[in-house]
Amino acid sequence: MSLPSTSELIASLDEELVDLLYERLKLAADLPPLETPDEVAREVLRMRNLAAIYRVPPDLGETMALALIEARKQWKGA
Template sequence: MPPPLPTPAELVASLDEELVDLLYERLKMAAELPPLETPEEIAREVQRMRNLAAIYRVPRDLGEAMARALIEARKQWKGA
């Protein structure tokens, strides 16, 4: 007998964990990159994260907030 299928709540929880893991990996990678400095670089990164948010059907504001958090993290890790 095959194992039971996960419930919707279990699926959502596993996706949430995957997204957190992906964000953590992105934060680690950001530490290796130089900080974004120009308004154009920052605008491109914010737009990229907004687009990702749209793909995953989450609010654009969440994508922008994530981008700004990553930009700030890069500055702090590099002592900018």
């Protein structure tokens, strides 16, 4: 059995990141909307850190966090 190539490893990490973000999106539907600037800042920082762990641009994490925050507001009618 051969080891996966670098491109195969990167692809699997990309898929794992997308899966994690999808799971986070599903969970967001059950959480109350974030309201304070501190709550929003913590969520953005957490998602930026998650992106950094997967070696993708931190801005991607921030974009996802802001999208999740907006989705939570819409789902909860805020």
